[in-house]
Amino acid sequence: MQKIILDSKIQNDYFPAMARPKEFDRDAALAGALQVFWTKGYEGASTDDLLKGMNIGRQSMYDTFGDKQALFLESLRCYHKLDNKNFFDHLGDNPSPLKVLHGFLAIFTRRSDEENARGCMGINATTAFGRNNPEVTQLARNTATSVEDMLAQLVGAAKEAGEISARVDNAAAASFLYATLQGLTVRAQAGASHDELARVADFTIEALKAMR
């Protein structure tokens, strides 16, 4: 509906009183959708599930987020943001970069079975959509480069701190660590014991330290 304003009197006549607060808490609703998609997957999450998890009405959901696909992508983007933030939060200026790395790898040993069973929403999306969904693929790529950059920085810091050999290639080590991290995620999701997960984390750091 186009609104043509001629003068204030007419405007007043047409729009005399403004109404109900424009929106509920959009971010909270998105966070709710994220939880549902994360635990149930894209196909597994019905619209009813989503509405219940978001605590909003059907109409509000479609008005605010478009459709299921769009809601999923926005949830995934939100997840990646949170995930990245989590990484950087544990970064700081720790005196032992290698300890930070070990902390990343060992995170699964500190998570409950339920948390590990959910896995990583990014990986779940990738394995579900393969490379059929360009937006999911692009998101995965972006996250990969961002995380690998961060890991490479940590490896560099570990070298400067004398914790690992200066001859280790930062980028190669970062790719290696990222792959291991994703592998651990899957192993944890498949039900590997905390013990096994811890052994892998330890072994990975030991291997890194041993390299010349």
Added chain:
Amino acid sequence: MQKIILDSKIQNDYFPAMARPKEFDRDAALAGALQVFWTKGYEGASTDDLLKGMNIGRQSMYDTFGDKQALFLESLRCYHKLDNKNFFDHLGDNPSPLKVLHGFLAIFTRRSDEENARGCMGINATTAFGRNNPEVTQLARNTATSVEDMLAQLVGAAKEAGEISARVDNAAAASFLYATLQGLTVRAQAGASHDELARVADFTIEALKAMR
């Protein structure tokens, strides 16, 4: 229907004329279903997709395999069998067990983009079902122990061949290698370049060789 054979005459009376060849090629149909499930996932594969991929009629499918769930589980079991076989085929009595290990890790650099995009059907099933499906979980566990056993043997052989330090723990190294293998699968599925995948494989073997 139980067949009680008293003598040839009675048998003849009750089953005077046997009919059309009892079954089409069950294994071929299953292989077709496997392909469809692998590329499209469980939810993504409609019954029509499956029938087309299996080249059999609707009725035959339900008669022979039960329902979609059962067909999927049987396909997954079949996949795991093939996958395991693939591993053992590359084992042999290779003079360099470490080269065999490298071959496993580098397999993704020899695969086409399409192959890598499909990923591993076992991982796809795990990330799709989480741990909600006990049979999928059990299958994943079985495969894990079987593959880790095999990797541990290879590590032991590498030690005997003097390729890596005798102080490396077989089981820990095997868990580590398995996690890396799964990580590489996911990285490949997410679209990592052959170059990056190769770097990770090389780095992993180098790290293993460096350990004391």
Added chain:
DNA sequence: TATTTTCTGGACTGAATAGTCCAAAATTAG
């Protein structure tokens, strides 16, 4: 209170889907 707007919830639609049913064609043995 009156008006405007947004939210809410339920009813509805159209499409897709898993699974069933049935009848006709095909195939083998007597």
Added chain:
DNA sequence: CTAATTTTGGACTATTCAGTCCAGAAAATA
């Protein structure tokens, strides 16, 4: 050819699900 049995394919059912529509409740300002 006849009998027996399996395959085949299409019609059918019941359910689920994404998305739309509508009308009434809620909220805020004047």
